[in-house]
Amino acid sequence: MKTKNELLKERLQFIAEIAHEIRIPLAGIISFSELLLTPNLDRGKIIIYSNYINTCSSSLLELLNNLIIRSKLESQDGIVVNGILDLNLFLDESTKHFKMQSELSNTSLSTVYGLKGDASMIITDSLKLNVILNNLIGNAIKFTKKGKIKIGYLKRQNYLEFYVEDSGIGIPNEVKKNIFKPFYQVKNKVNSSGLGLSVTKSLVELLGGDIWFNSKQNIGTKFSFTIPYKQIIME
Numbered sequence: 001m002k003t004k005n006e007l008l009k010e011r012l013q014f015i016a017e018i019a020h021e022i023r024i025p026l027a028g029i030i031s032f033s034e035l036l037l038t039p040n041l042d043r044g045k046i047i048i049y050s051n052y053i054n055t056c057s058s059s060l061l062e063l064l065n066n067l068i069i070r071s072k073l074e075s076q077d078g079i080v081v082n083g084i085l086d087l088n089l090f091l092d093e094s095t096k097h098f099k100m101q102s103e104l105s106n107t108s109l110s111t112v113y114g115l116k117g118d119a120s121m122i123i124t125d126s127l128k129l130n131v132i133l134n135n136l137i138g139n140a141i142k143f144t145k146k147g148k149i150k151i152g153y154l155k156r157q158n159y160l161e162f163y164v165e166d167s168g169i170g171i172p173n174e175v176k177k178n179i180f181k182p183f184y185q186v187k188n189k190v191n192s193s194g195l196g197l198s199v200t201k202s203l204v205e206l207l208g209g210d211i212w213f214n215s216k217q218n219i220g221t222k223f224s225f226t227i228p229y230k231q232i233i234m235e
């Protein structure tokens with residue numbers, strides 16, 4: 001059991017980390033919006049500055065979303081809300097905007113479905129599954145400058161195994177043990193908070209699954225996770 005002092009220290013450290021993570025993109029938004037006010041700016045520069053503001057804002061939004069989920073999980077409010085899900089349709093929908101994003105960079109994004117028809121109608125918490133996939137695919141895009149990203153799932157015994165595989169920068173061996181820790185980043189990047197994977201792991205575990213990864217530097221990374229396979233029995 002942690003003492004009151006230890007809990008207070010942890011809390012203060014957490015607040016300091018959040019403040020730091022918010023400050024970086026916010027400072028970016030302020031400086032680049034000031035630069036946008038430069039008279040007679042050419043179109044190329046306007047696009048670069050606007051893209052930067054966009055990246056910083058998305059990063060802030062991602063951080064806040066993950067913080068909300070994390071605080072819900074910590075306050076034991078992280079209840080599973082199961083519903084019926086057409087898994088293949090769901091994958092199409094949740095990868096749609098990432099497909100556009102990857103087209104803008106030099107990556108191709110493909111989806112592989114492990115089940116067809118009725119077998120792909122399952123019961124799960126689609127909101128949580130969506131956050132898990134969003135975090136993993138978002139990372140795959142962030143850390144892959146060119147090449148391929150493959151998203152898919154397959155059925156194994158009584159569970160589904162999902163994967164998000166990329167041909168990106170990979171994760172160095174010496175930091176692999178830290179990757180699921182809150183606020184951990186290999187390099188402090190502007191569009192990165194280090195919260196995504198810790199939240200992702202908690203959500204996968206809440207759904208009754210496991211998460212792991214294999215990665216080789218400069219070759220790529222494959223994140224895999226499982227959830228129970230609960231098929232809907234059609235009448």
Ligand code: ADP
Nearest residue numbers: 139140143170185186192193194195196197221
């Ligand atoms: P964020 O992506 O916001 O930094 P995460 O918790 O999602 O936070 O990831 C923690 C760190 O793990 C990242 O900063 C990055 O260094 C590393 N990482 C995560 N996914 C990948 C990936 N697909 N390829 C390479 N590195 C990754």
